[in-house]
Amino acid sequence: MAGIGDQGPRIAWRGASRYNTAIAMTNEHLSHRMHSVPGGSDPSVSDLLSVAIDAAYLAGRRTLAYFNTRLPVEIKADHTPVTQADREAEQVIRTCIARTFPDHAILGEEGGKTEGNPDYRWIIDPIDGTKSFICGMPLYGVLIGVEIRGKPSVGVVYMPALDEMVVAATGMGCRWNGRPARVSSLSRLEDSALMVSSITSAIARSDAFENLAGKTRIQRTWGDCYGYVLVATGRAEVMLDSAIKPWDIAPMLPIIQEAGGQFSDWSGEPTIWGKDAVATNGQLHEPVLQILKAEKPRQ
Numbered sequence: 268m269a270g271i272g273d274q275g276p277r278i279a280w281r282g283a284s285r286y287n288t289a290i291a292m293t294n295e296h297l298s299h300r301m302h303s304v305p306g307g308s309d310p311s312v313s314d315l316l317s318v319a320i321d322a323a324y325l326a327g328r329r330t331l332a333y334f335n336t337r338l339p340v341e342i343k344a345d346h347t348p349v350t351q352a353d354r355e356a357e358q359v360i361r362t363c364i365a366r367t368f369p370d371h372a373i374l375g376e377e378g379g380k381t382e383g384n385p386d387y388r389w390i391i392d393p394i395d396g397t398k399s400f401i402c403g404m405p406l407y408g409v410l411i412g413v414e415i416r417g418k419p420s421v422g423v424v425y426m427p428a429l430d431e432m433v434v435a436a437t438g439m440g441c442r443w444n445g446r447p448a449r450v451s452s453l454s455r456l457e458d459s460a461l462m463v464s465s466i467t468s469a470i471a472r473s474d475a476f477e478n479l480a481g482k483t484r485i486q487r488t489w490g491d492c493y494g495y496v497l498v499a500t501g502r503a504e505v506m507l508d509s510a511i512k513p514w515d516i517a518p519m520l521p522i523i524q525e526a527g528g529q530f531s532d533w534s535g536e537p538t539i540w541g542k543d544a545v546a547t548n549g550q551l552h553e554p555v556l557q558i559l560k561a562e563k564p565r566q
Contacts, residue, residue, distance in 0.1 A: 412517025
């Protein structure tokens with residue numbers, strides 16, 4: 268477990284006051300902290316994780332400057348909302364990455380592709396759950412994933428309004444606000460808690476959600492990134508997304524796997540590049556997949 272929460276400054280776990288001058292603090296840290304992790308052509312997983320943690324925290328603090336301020340909302344070509352907070356948070360992340368790893372490739376929801384070393388690709392969502400953010404609901408997060416030679420290897424989720432951070436890296440375990448994170452040990456589907464990002468979208472797709480809901484104990488729409496956080500920290504057993512983009516789930520594969528669970532698309536492939544996603548505590552993955560694979564499409 269050494270290397271997660273034990274080395275270098277982990278500012279997200281120091282309990283900083285949630286609503287202090289977020290923009291000023293972000294700028295100060297960008298100016299003074301981004302050279303603390305050595306770069307180079309072949310950085311360690313620990314180096315990548317260190318930058319990802321700081322970048323997610325700083326971007327999250329930037330979003331808090333706009334949270335519950337009724338800022339203007341734009342609708343993108345894909346009919347999803349975006350705000351100035353999304354764009355500024357992504358720029359914070361890109362600046363953090365570029366100052367330490369200027370040759371790395373980046374894929375961001377708002378900024379698109381930045382070409383670079385294909386061995387290291389950062390995939391970022393500055394605000395996952397923009398609709399929640401716009402409505403003043405705290406269940407939104409900053410997502411950063413890093414692929415090393417095509418394999419998702421580093422993941423960070425920071426929930427700024429809740430001040431919760433879950434991080435993981437391949438072979439280094441998973442931590443939740445500095446403490447070891449582990450999935451639940453429940454082995455019966457009927458005892459489990461099912462999370463979903465959108466019930467309406469899931470129902471519109473097929474009968475899979477209804478069939479799964481009928482076999483679980485509790486169902487909630489504490490979805491988007493927070494559903495995966497709940498699974499990784501043992502507070503829920505199943506998280507379902509019926510339609511996703513890679514930046515929506517980029518950190519989730521290493522986080523769920525390092526916490527002892529399983530992450531895949533609905534066909535069972537462990538990938539962040541599928542059209543859908545499911546995370547479980549591991550013990551329930553096969554019975555959940557059986558239901559998902561047997562779905563009867565509605566569209």
